[in-house]
Amino acid sequence: MVEVLSGPTGRGSYSGALLEVENLQVEFHTRQGVAKAVNGVTYSVNPGETLAVLGESGSGKSVTAQTIMGILDMPPGRVAGGAIRFRGVDILKLPEEQRRRIRGEGISMVFQDALSALNPVFPVGWQIAEMFRIHRGSSRSDAKKKAVELMDRVRIPGARDRVNDFPHQFSGGMRQRIMIAMAIALDPEILIADEPTTALDVTVQAQIMGLLADLQRDSNMGLILITHDLGVVADVADKIAVMYGGRIVETAPVHDLYRNPAHPYTKGLLESIPRVDLKGQELYAIKGMPPNLLEMPSGCAFHPRCPYRREDCATAVPPLYPISGTRGSACHYWREVVDGSR
Amino acid sequence: MAPAESILEVRDLVKHFPLTQGIVFKRQIGAIKAVDGVSFDLRRGETLGVVGESGCGKSTLAKVMMALERPTSGSVKVNGRDITKAKGAELKHMRRNIQMVMQDPYTSLNPRMTVGDIVGEPFEIHSEVLPKGGRRKRVQELLDVVGLNPDHINRYPHQFSGGQRQRIGIARGLALQPEVIICDEPVSALDVSIQAQVMNLLDRLQKEFNLAYIFIAHDLSVVRHISDRVAVMYLGKIVELGGDSQIYDRPSHPYTQALLSAVPVPNPEGREARERIILQGDPPSPANPPSGCRFRTRCWKAQDICAKEEPLLQIRPGTDHLSACHFAEALDVVHVQS
Ligand SMILES: Nc1ncnc2c1ncn2[C@@H]1O[C@H](COP(=O)(O)OP(=O)(O)OP(=O)(O)O)[C@@H](O)[C@H]1O
Ligand SMILES: Nc1ncnc2c1ncn2[C@@H]1O[C@H](COP(=O)(O)OP(=O)(O)OP(=O)(O)O)[C@@H](O)[C@H]1O
Ligand code: SF4
Ligand SMILES: [Mg+2]
Ligand SMILES: [Mg+2]
Numbered sequence: 277m278v279e280v281l282s283g284p285t286g287r288g289s290y291s292g293a294l295l296e297v298e299n300l301q302v303e304f305h306t307r308q309g310v311a312k313a314v315n316g317v318t319y320s321v322n323p324g325e326t327l328a329v330l331g332e333s334g335s336g337k338s339v340t341a342q343t344i345m346g347i348l349d350m351p352p353g354r355v356a357g358g359a360i361r362f363r364g365v366d367i368l369k370l371p372e373e374q375r376r377r378i379r380g381e382g383i384s385m386v387f388q389d390a391l392s393a394l395n396p397v398f399p400v401g402w403q404i405a406e407m408f409r410i411h412r413g414s415s416r417s418d419a420k421k422k423a424v425e426l427m428d429r430v431r432i433p434g435a436r437d438r439v440n441d442f443p444h445q446f447s448g449g450m451r452q453r454i455m456i457a458m459a460i461a462l463d464p465e466i467l468i469a470d471e472p473t474t475a476l477d478v479t480v481q482a483q484i485m486g487l488l489a490d491l492q493r494d495s496n497m498g499l500i501l502i503t504h505d506l507g508v509v510a511d512v513a514d515k516i517a518v519m520y521g522g523r524i525v526e527t528a529p530v531h532d533l534y535r536n537p538a539h540p541y542t543k544g545l546l547e548s549i550p551r552v553d554l555k556g557q558e559l560y561a562i563k564g565m566p567p568n569l570l571e572m573p574s575g576c577a578f579h580p581r582c583p584y585r586r587e588d589c590a591t592a593v594p595p596l597y598p599i600s601g602t603r604g605s606a607c608h609y610w611r612e613v614v615d616g617s618r
Numbered sequence: 619m620a621p622a623e624s625i626l627e628v629r630d631l632v633k634h635f636p637l638t639q640g641i642v643f644k645r646q647i648g649a650i651k652a653v654d655g656v657s658f659d660l661r662r663g664e665t666l667g668v669v670g671e672s673g674c675g676k677s678t679l680a681k682v683m684m685a686l687e688r689p690t691s692g693s694v695k696v697n698g699r700d701i702t703k704a705k706g707a708e709l710k711h712m713r714r715n716i717q718m719v720m721q722d723p724y725t726s727l728n729p730r731m732t733v734g735d736i737v738g739e740p741f742e743i744h745s746e747v748l749p750k751g752g753r754r755k756r757v758q759e760l761l762d763v764v765g766l767n768p769d770h771i772n773r774y775p776h777q778f779s780g781g782q783r784q785r786i787g788i789a790r791g792l793a794l795q796p797e798v799i800i801c802d803e804p805v806s807a808l809d810v811s812i813q814a815q816v817m818n819l820l821d822r823l824q825k826e827f828n829l830a831y832i833f834i835a836h837d838l839s840v841v842r843h844i845s846d847r848v849a850v851m852y853l854g855k856i857v858e859l860g861g862d863s864q865i866y867d868r869p870s871h872p873y874t875q876a877l878l879s880a881v882p883v884p885n886p887e888g889r890e891a892r893e894r895i896i897l898q899g900d901p902p903s904p905a906n907p908p909s910g911c912r913f914r915t916r917c918w919k920a921q922d923i924c925a926k927e928e929p930l931l932q933i934r935p936g937t938d939h940l941s942a943c944h945f946a947e948a949l950d951v952v953h954v955q956s
Binding site: 332333416432447448450451477478479480481482483485486504505506507508509510511531534535542544545546548549550552554555558559560561562563565566 | 671672699779780781782809810811812813814815817818821832836838839840843864866876877880882883884885886887889894896897899900
């Protein structure tokens with residue numbers, strides 16, 4: 277078991293998906309009560325594959341990612357159940373010392389608030405070089421050389437001259453590229469990118485997404501892209517996991533999901549996108565509000581907003597029903613959703 | 619369709635922020651040219667969308683139109699009277715007619731005020747509009763109009779979700795029955811499933827009250843849905859202005875073309891074949907914009923003339939609408955399939 281994790285030589289010696297999250301449960305103990313932020317999340321990623329995790333604010337996308345990375349705030353957070361297998365080994369069971377080795381080299385992450393994550397008082401080159409000094413024990417000059425290479429790789433113009441510049445001297449898009457440089461510094465097998473372009477303009481977003489795609493192609497990384505942008509997802513995802521109220525409500529290959537969604541929430545999202553041919557008409561809108569974690573609706577969490585609901589939706593929690601080998605929907609009435617009858 | 623009469627006329631509007639150095643003795647060492655010569659009309663009952671990258675001056679434009687900032691030069695005429703020169707009672711009176719809905723529903727409402735106080739505050743400021751006795755009832759009517767429960771008048775903002783808070787902001791904007799509402803990124807902070815609700819509300823209110831909107835947003839498909847005309851801004855200037863299909867189907871300015879082609883399409887079919895214009899570099903600083911055409915440093919069409927001569931916003935041989943490019947040429951970059 278342990279050799280499987282011992283550095284790059286161990287790569288490839290496992291069967292199954294590179295990263296598998298299975299029935300993960302994470303809760304927060306707050307003064308108002310216990311909030312089940314993640315309540316049964318299952319997804320997997322393979323080398324070279326892009327999994328998009330879609331869902332509204334507060335649905336548990338980032339908390340799942342933080343748990344995979346082993347950086348969850350504990351307390352108030354607590355993993356209440358499930359497994360996270362990296363190359364077949366449940367990393368939730370590993371001692372911190374071994375998890376630290378996986379962080380950065382095995383699984384790495386670009387954070388949601390990346391733009392503020394750089395330390396303002398150190399030059400960016402120094403911050404990148406630090407990765408090599410700490411994890412690889414590189415010498416100062418060696419680490420700096422590698423930092424310049426990386427800045428080149430993420431297309432910072434004139435990297436050699438800018439390695440001593442401070443974060444505020446870079447634009448938002450460039451700082452995001454520097455964060456990506458730090459995340460890929462140790463050549464991880466899995467990169468989790470949490471809303472990597474949300475704060476950026478569309479023209480810069482296009483640059484960053486192009487960069488991520490190239491990096492992924494070069495090193496065959498598995499990519500978990502967390503976003504709520506249905507356009508970005510359609511552009512880059514191989515497969516999609518849709519989250520709602522702490523659960524995965526639908527998983528599907530990208531084309532299937534857009535062509536024929538199998539969960540009422542996914543379907544509502546897709547229908548509420550403004551379309552040119554519907555200009556001047558009322559937009560389809562999912563009625564009601566996203567759920568409050570502390571007062572999660574009984575049964576299917578989506579039932580108060582759902583046009584397909586029947587009586588049992590308020591009492592029976594729908595499991596992730598398998599639709600085919602690669603698709604699943606957590607809706608009791610997924611057949612009707614797929615058939616398009618409402 | 620005969621052009622409706624203009625309710626707002628913006629002419630050669632300029633807003634420069636001084637760039638200073640030194641802590642004790644501040645010296646001006648330059649200026650941030652946030653808005654740098656902007657002209658357009660807004661007609662009664664129409665929606666003008668404003669798009670452009672972060673920092674191009676959209677919010678500054680909005681603030682100057684609201685008379686929250688004084689312009690460096692230029693004018694903003696509301697029903698023929700220049701709001702930028704108005705003072706005292708006249709300014710107060712003019713402000714009734716032009717209201718704003720802010721971007722962030724989480725910070726733009728005072729947490730210590732009840733919803734009733736927030737929505738009713740305009741009546742306190744403009745006490746001549748409605749006698750005190752009728753205010754509570756009017757506030758409840760306004761809450762009802764925007765789809766909130768009138769019984770929740772005594773609740774505080776934190777007891778509402780983001781979408782509901784945005785409705786509170788809209789109800790407040792409607793209180794004085796303005797003719798113009800400036801919406802600065804009204805749905806950006808909201809979940810996709812809530813955005814459509816707020817968009818529909820804005821649409822409905824426009825028809826009901828014949829409101830004119832300036833709709834600032836970075837989501838180009840949202841802007842297209844709601845706008846009759848669209849202005850594209852780059853570094854403090856409007857570079858292209860036209861009807862929604864003129865801008866989206868026949869964009870003629872290279873910047874507009876790049877912007878539209880960069881928008882991800884929410885449909886994976888044929889994604890491999892999609893062509894993109896990926897702009898190199900970042901927008902230059904508004905403190906030191908390039909000579910001639912401000913877009914030339916990132917433009918693939920740039921020639922010598924672009925550095926020498928500023929392209930004016932006008933109808934050009936290759937276009938049927940206003941474009942500020944020497945080489946304007948309509949090009950369908952999005953190829954919308956519908
Ligand atoms: N440290 C914490 N303490 C208490 N609750 C937390 C903590 N971190 C997250 N939560 C709660 O867990 C839930 C899920 O949060 P998470 O950040 O995963 O949402 P998300 O899907 O990433 O949303 P967004 O799209 O807004 O980033 C939220 O309701 C959040 O308030
Ligand atoms: N009060 C101010 N003092 C100095 N500079 C300012 C001030 N307000 C805005 N600016 C500058 O003016 C320029 C235009 O800013 P503005 O907020 O209008 O942009 P925007 O188009 O609304 O951007 P965003 O899409 O990010 O909201 C920016 O460079 C900004 O830094
Ligand atoms: S389980 Fe019921 S309530 Fe939930 S999505 Fe399906 S039909 Fe709607
Ligand atoms: Mg998040
Ligand atoms: Mg702004």
